[in-house]
Amino acid sequence: MRTPFNPLQAAILKALTEALFHGVDMRITSAQVVANLQHQFGMFEGNKPKEIGLSLYLVCFLLGGPFFLLFGPAWGAKRVAKRLARSQNNLMQDLARIRGVIYAGYYGHWVGAVEEDNDDNPVLNAIGFELPHQRIRGTGEVPIRLFPGRDLAHDDVLAPNEAPDTVGVIVIGSGAGGAVAAANLAQHHDVLVIEAGAHYPSAAITHEERRMTARLFVDGGLQTSRDHDIVIFQGHCVGGSTVINNGIALRVKQAGMTHPQANDVFANWAALGAPVDAERFNAAYHAVEKRLGVEPIDQKSGRNNGTHLLNGWAAHAAASSDPMDAASPALWFSKNYGPRELNADCAYCGYCNTGCPYGRKQGMAQSFLIDARSSGAKILMQTKVEKIIWAESDLDGRRVATGVEVLQPDGSRRTIRATKGVVVAAGTMASSRILDKSGIEGTGEGISLNIACPVVALMPGTMRAWDEDQMATYVDRGDFLLESHFQPPMSMSTLMPGWFGDHAGRMLNYSRLASAGILFPADRQGRLIGGKLHFKLRDDVELPLLRRALATLTRVHFAAGAEEVYPALTRGPILRKGDDIDLFYEQGIREADDVTLSSSHPQGGNGRNADPEKGVVDLDCRVHGTANVLVTDASTFTSCIRVNAQLTTMAMSHYATAGNPFV
Incomplete structure (x- = not known):
């Protein structure tokens, strides 16, 4: 395997490790951390390792250049504290995010190839973490083992050199958007699904x-907005983000499950010129939920x-005089882990975001892609679509797609013909890039995000929050959601605020931690510039909402008995009972750089609208001015839907394709 970091970059990584862990009882050496990072980044595709490598030079220069490498960990720790940990300079705050890379190299330590090789993993043992195979399940518990027979077979997926020359419809x-469309369209046409990533069945x-x-x-989970303020998590594999999400299935509006005073998404869309037929859309929701056993x-x-x-x-709301709190649903999530009658329940190992090895989550490779394949569809992996190929316009002056140009892993390009049409469902950003390269105007504008921010709490007793479903419950507060979540060690360490011994101490208390996050809408504030997402939070809208949501979650943690609360602020401060919570967030969050933000739900960019001047696709998700190109993913959302996007993306795809649009 390649080593992406050269000797100087490796030396910088080693010095950073020793500075960040100065005074800490490390269970592996700094050299091992560097070796772990070489191994991890050696598996990346794309330019992210090169980007990280170049940033290391700048970090080293700003920390003292050769002195940082030569003067030892104590001197280095002082420089890191002064220049990175305590700085409020935007550049320094961006560079400070390199700490997450170092912590991933330490807490992501892995021995051998399988779980059993890690029974004596010194890092995992030090924080009291048990791998799933080490956990003892009692009577009535779900066994931690494979539920067989659900996966798309590897033989059902074509390698790049097996791509057909001509098909009916290319998806x-x-x-979520592509698989549902493929399943519907394959009932009527010869369909080819093209996926840029590889296939990872449960066994892999x-x-x-x-x-x-x-x-x-x-980008190995390191994709960010242009200014690095927001991490954007998206899947890069057969099944897309449904492989790495938590299976959450929320409708935009559902009695008893949605705050009664929350923005009405369908009403917003109608006001913007993009109404949906509510009866048809709810039927689409129902069809998807039934297929997935939600x-x-x-x-x-x-x-x-x-x-x-x-x-x-419950304790917080009981003490609150705010009627919004009293009306907030607080519930267990509905998910596509079932149906329970098959004994296919989630094994709650806590690793949803790195794929389910037990075949229990019904992602697209366990459901709609299998349906598509059963109807004769072909699935082509590791092939990137660059642009749509056009013929001359039809008699109505509409552009007619005749295929796509693809980039194969060896760097070669070829054209795959489509006799009926093309469906674009590569996700908000990739779909926008493809349409832009294909000459479609107005793409990549009006992008929305559901933005998440974690808050960790130290509890008085053992929690073992890692021995359960990563995300189990939620509160819909109307203007934001609170969602329980907990991560395995490597991911948790990158989210955990704090520096030096503070961070290490919090990780040593891993089994006493509880965690949840806020989810708030940032509506139509983004656009693609040079293919990268430009996204800024407004001082008078999103930032006050962010502060208020974090303050609420902090109070909820204390109401549940927390001793300390660790909000995800860059400088890693602690909140204790009696602190002025509102003042803390007012002073601590002035801009997005001050806090750890992420999104798994990019939306918009190719929004639906009846008016071609206001949207890229029409009300049937057909690209304006074209005869046979649809878009069926979350990029069609006219405004932010506020809740987790998986189910609505699938429903939109079903809404657009159930009636065979390529007749």
């Missing part, structure tokens, strides 16, 4: 976090961290 993308998924994040995510999760799968959020919210 670009195999995630492991609990080696560093490997799975490198393989399953765009139902509320078993409460034992979230008995620790999930229950913590519900208990904390």
